[in-house]
Amino acid sequence: MNSKGFRKRMIKDRLATVAAVACVIAALVPLVSILVDVLIKGLPQFSFEFLTGTIPPPGSDEVGGIGPAIVGTLAAIGIGSLIGIPIGIVSGIFVSEYGDNLFGRTVRFVMDVLAGFPSIIIGIFAYLVLVVSLGGPNAFAGGLALSIIMLPVVARTTEEALKLVPTSLREASLSLGVSRSATIRTVVLSNGKPGIITGIMLSIARITGESAPLLLTVGWTAFYPTTLSQPMASMPVLIYQFAISPFDNWHDLAWGASAFLILLVLGLNITVRIIAHGGRHLFKRRR
């Protein structure tokens, strides 16, 4: 009786394990196949010319490169970070340290809603605010859209990081006759720094792959951008335009750009992991 029940449980256990492994494989197959496909077709494009050359005109048999799109993407990420990171950090500090009231709860709610917003809607917002008013697509509009996407990521990770700073350290500082705000500026922020840096890196990784908001906001040119108030090329828009074009050399560039973008996002995510783990090891070693 008893051993029969045990056998039954063993069988159930086996079945559950098999089901779990099957699900993992089902999830990994598309990921790996996309990755392999893109890398096989994209990596052979990589060359100095590919990274720095300008976009070839339609129908020509020039090889060309995606230089302007790389610069454009970096410009949009740069503007987005310049706006999104400081505001995100300040919101995170506020919500964590002074957020135990209606206003604080409201800020947290807005951040949560923003985090779940479709990025195309954020793109439309930036379009209405900066594309329409400046009379055409431009880098600022793209940066604005990306900054709104980063904001909740930075704010939430900052909040989490600060909440993890032990009460005992805050009390140590307060008990030395240091004010609450000075305690936050010194003890709380310096102990939360690794977490905040992780949040910044994650948010940059997040916007590096964003395509919808850029499609709507930065426009398109084949040349290196000279000012931020004019249309410019970007990686996602390049991939979109070239993938649906009829030209083989453009298809090749789209594959190459896709591989480049994937490696960039992958690299950023791996860096975040290393920083987060490195920080923890450091802490352990010191104890």
Next chain:
Amino acid sequence: MGESSAKIETRELDAYFGSNKAVKGIDIKVKANHATAIIGPSGCGKSTFIRCLNRMHEVVPGTRVTGEVLLEGEDIYSRGTNPVDVRRRVGMIFQKPNPFPNASIFDNVAYGLRMNGIRDKAFIQEQVERSLKQAALWDEVKDNLDASGVSISGGQQQRLCIARAMAIEPEVLLMDEPCSALDPIATSKIEDLIFDLKNDYTVIIVTHNMQQAARVADWTAFMYLGELIEFNKTKRLFENPEEELTERYITGRFG
């Protein structure tokens, strides 16, 4: 201020967590330059009581204090008194050593000075050395001042916290079971230290260890269920208590 008057005196002191009253109507007069121990079963309100003496109780959300705490005759809860100023005069050592983990030993001790606006490097240097000597830690760390505040042993960390508190020259030192996380050797070092400190400071130490109270304190207070049951010379309290409850506690007959 006369010789006989108290360094710290509480009047009808009540402390709450929400609606739970953890400290009930405590009246006590603590003399300057003496060590006073507070004993009592755990949960009787010892920590809460001493946290009222430097306005640390109120940093926990939802808490409240009523009554008076006179520091040299002036109520630290009076309107217009800044808790930051109170805490500069009344320092605190916590149950678990809490040095700043990402600051060096030197910076841990210098923190209070720097945050109080002192920029004079030579003075800070001097004060850090003096405090570490006072905390009987100097000889062990003097060649290692750049090491992290948590790279040393638990007992050393607690003495570092004592040095950190002393660096800003408080008048009163509150200690909340400062040895409960330490081994016997580290404990006896801290006890020796308290014995020396009470010549220049007013020390109030919470302990659940009655031998420790007997060793270091001139006066001892016994608390039970949030109330002050008896406050007496240490020798008197342990040898010939006035209250039946005290007698039962020190002879281990309840618990």
